[in-house]
Amino acid sequence: MTREILLDGPPDLRRIYATAALKRGGRQNRLPEVRAERRGVRVDPNNLARYAHACGFTFGGRLPLPYPHLLGFPLQMVVMSRRDFPLPLVGAVHVENSITVDRPLSLADSLDVAVRAERLRPHPKGRQVDLVTEVGAAGEVAWRGVSTYLARGAGHPDAEVSEPAPLNPLEGVATGPTWRFGADTGRMFAGISGDWNPIHVHALLARPLGFPTAIAHGMYSYSRCVAALAPRLPESEVTSRVWFRKPVRLPSTLRLRTAFGEHRTLSVLEGASGELEHAVVEHTW
Template sequence: MTREITLEGAPDLRRIYATAALRRGNAGETVPDVRYSRAGIRLDVDDLVAYSHVCRFPVSGTLPPTYPHLVAFPLQMAVMSGDRFPLPLLGAVHVENRIEVVRPVGVDEPLDVSVWAQDLRPHRRGRQVDLVSEVGVRGEVVWRGVSTYLSRGTEHADAEPSEPPSTDQLAAVTAGPRWRLGEGTGRSYAAVSGDWNPIHVHALTARPLGFPTAIAHGMYSYARVLASLGPRLPASGLTSRVWFRKPVRLPSTVRLRTAFEPSRTLSVLEDAKGEIEHAVVENTW
């Protein structure tokens, strides 16, 4: 039977990351059957404006498509930091994300959020798990998200990969925006998202976890892509999916190339020379 845990406030992410250093996960083959929830969440407009500024979304009366992820993220971390969770939180890499925007969500609407883990499975570089989030308003589900996290470990060469769609059609696309991401990009995003994972904050805290420099948050890169495409995307009925391919080391310059079709966009975020593919984003409606 699912254990339901209802929280009155958001978990303290700094405390979760601090205590995560003492916990390395366990060898379990299943995820705990637990669901974390919060009800009637009222958003802080100043926080939303700060997030929109960092990610380049316009400020309006509705939430950017990635913002509900921020509301659900502390609950994701509460699930992953539990004693019975099979994967260690520190060093976990966000490898894929899927978002469904059922309808526009008003800034002033009270949100009910639920998060749970499912589908622990092998990955060619370790093990991965899905964190599922649902956001509702007065009993109506208005947004869904699935975040896939990888914990590196024993390799499984025969694990079935989740591959993005082919980007061959982008070969003829040469124009697109370029962004310079400074060394402090991770700290700027952490300040508005609460995600202070050490791999994003500074090279000194990223190196012990296997990264030569700090790397950009995947959800920051993803948000920048969706913000850039914003005028071409519908306000409702949107399914958006991102595959994080290679981490964006900080600092660096990236470029975005996109192919547009009726009811679909396909984008690739890559390094300035087009030699390293950082993320592939597909939007359909």
């Protein structure tokens, strides 16, 4: 039976990360049957404005397609930091994300946000799990996100892994914007998103977790891509999917290339000279 964890306000993510640093993850092979939830959430217009400015969205009454992830992320951390959660929180890598928007949400909406964990399964480099976030208004779910996290460990070479389509099937590949992600990018986005995972904050904190430098938040890189494509995308009945391929080491210079098809876009975020593929982003509607 699923147990509800109802929160009156946003959890303290810095405290969660500090506590989670001592937790290695359980040995069990099942997920806790819990759902973390907040009701009547109001979006902070100042935070939304900072997010829009940082990522390149137009600030207005509508929430940008990826923004509700920021509302669900603290609840994801509540679920993943539990003692009975089978994977460690610190060091977990965001490898894939899928968002479906049935109808756009706005600043005026009173939102209900709920998160649960699903599909604990093997991965060639360890184990992975889906954190499902649903955001609704007026009793109706309008936005659904599935965040897939990988905890490195004993690998399973035969495990199935989701793979994006190659860029070449779509015609007219266009080179889009080029961006510079500075050394402070992780700290900047952490201040907006609340995601203070040490791998994003400073090289000295990232190295013990296997990264030679701090790395950019996957949701920041992805949001930059979605913002660049936003004029070509519908506001509702759209699915946006991203596969995070290689971490973006900070600092880095990146470029976006996109192919356009009927009711579909397919993009690659790569190093400025094309030497590294960092993310593949697909939109369908």
